[in-house]
Amino acid sequence: MPSLTDLVLEGRSIPQHRPWPRVAVDTSIWEFAAGELAHGRWSLLGLWGEPSTVHMAILDQQAAAVAVVSLDCPDRRYPSVSQRHPPAMRLERTIRDLFGLSPEGLPDGRPWLDHNRWGVRFPLGARIDALTQTAPYRFLPVEGEDMHQIAVGPVHAGIIEPGHFRFTASGETVVRLEQRLGYTHKGTEGLMTGASLERAVRLAGRVSGDSTVAYAYAFSKAAEAALDLTVPDRASWLRALLAELERLANHFGDIGAICNDASFALINAHCGVLRESILRAAHSAFGHRLMRDIIVPGGVTRNLDKAGKATIRTTLDNIRLRFPELVELYDNTASLQDRTVDTGIVKPQLAKRYAAGGYIGRASGRSFDTRRTLAYAPYDNLRFEVPVLNEGDVNARVWIRVREVEQSIALIDQILERLPDGALGTHAGDRREAREGMAIVEGFRGDVLVWLRLRDGVVERCHLRDPSWFQWPLLEAAIENNIVADFPLCNKSFNCSYSGQDI
């Protein structure tokens, strides 16, 4: 069985790519890689396009190895990966929508992000005029007696992002859920092209608002990899502090919201208070509640002073006092557990196949956390556990979050304790030639991947892959045979990003 390293040796190495290898391959190696993904030996980390090239990022988890394989397709065709490996499906539909590259053998020929509203087709590729006639989107057919359909969205009942869900139900039971997304597509990758690093990192921080730290972090690391920049220790540790604060705030929000969707508002009210306490601490320590635009290529823009440190410590002390009571309440409330246990199960096999990151993967037996598996500074120097469960239900996704809250608190303690002194950043050198970088960072939702090529001091191409790409499809599977009324609960336990996947 060849390893990912063997695959890399087969291709033509692209020397300017950092830190993992990128190789240009031919069709046969491309298809071989797709086969290995289908057999479950490797995991798909990302699949993205350029006007006449497709790139595929692959993870060999056992070896903790990552590689990018690239296939030139001057005739705008390439062998579909998803005909063998379905997790690639939406990504290939997107590559066709944005670049006009045709995945040959793609099992689903429908557009994904393109709703025929842009006035242009293939906006990042050949750019041709839009179709004059808007064909209605064909949802997958359902056959059988006594089925009814429920159409939900794009404008939802709650304060959430837009997307369309088409349920087919038999009585109360969901037979099929089909998602249609793309409503928040902003063309961010198009705006990236030609952007200065300064503008690009701001855009990256606005891919998914709840993960603004994670995206700025991943973008900056990718740019630093491309430019061979070394970030000063203090900046590197402050970044981890920001990332853990973001994780805490989101996990509190999620735990509360999940309980709320099971009509248990009390925990939501208390978790809302804890979340607010983190945002206020962030504002007082870093000047912004969501900690936006603080991580930039080369370092961070804000220092942490003594007062900021003290505020964060006090906030954590309060959480240490309050949070266990809420966990105990969750654990001891049978009516709540009745809703979350055995609801919305994602089987471990499916989580592995889709390489689902974050709490969704880890609640279904997939022990993958970028901070551990592909450890980066300063996490390689910090003690923490990666909680994993196998049940894969809503309850397991709650518990993973609870455990991760505890781990994040412990991490912040260590960071505050050992925060090195020193500079906050280093200047990006002036480099004209093409340089490529890639980074994977653990956001609260899972692994955020950023790949970019810089030329003449600006971004030539940047791809930002949200963890939701590999999580949304699992929600379709998780809801099957559950009752319609449990959908909000399942959906909240996933909390996938719309904006992140719509990009």
Place this chain on the structure above:
Amino acid sequence: MRKLLFESLIRRPLTERAPAAGDAALAELAAALGDAARRRLGRSLSIREVDAGSCNGCELEIHALNNAYYDVERFGIRFVASPRHADVLLVTGPVTRNMRDALERTYHATPNPKWVVAVGDCARDGGCFAGSYAVVGGVREVVPVDLHIPGCPPTPMAMLQGLLALLERADKGATAP
């Protein structure tokens, strides 16, 4: 649970109302908003939030309006599930081309009198997404806007202040559609 509920009974409320020096503005605002809302709408203002393409940052802060610190419902302001129940549309995001129809339809589904509040820097003119092939621009490109609340995202306080400003203008009948 009893213990937790009991503790909540005897703990000082978290809700920001004590006119402490730094928080005087909020207390003032809270009272004013309550009066204005009552005058105009008989103690109730129903808001339908519409994400027309935002990054979700604004939604996070709109959510915060419901937490114990801001507790927006004490003013009679509440978020409703349907535009048909709403007085105000709170619209976020640069309006994407893929959301344009949905925003228009939501606007038309909202009964008169109605107001539109555009929330966040993107909602003004598309923000950093302006100029993209996939973005129409600010909210006013698609539906009439009565008020804009800046920020990326605006803080919950800024949003409370904005809603107050809207109510004051509405009281004068200046913007009634």
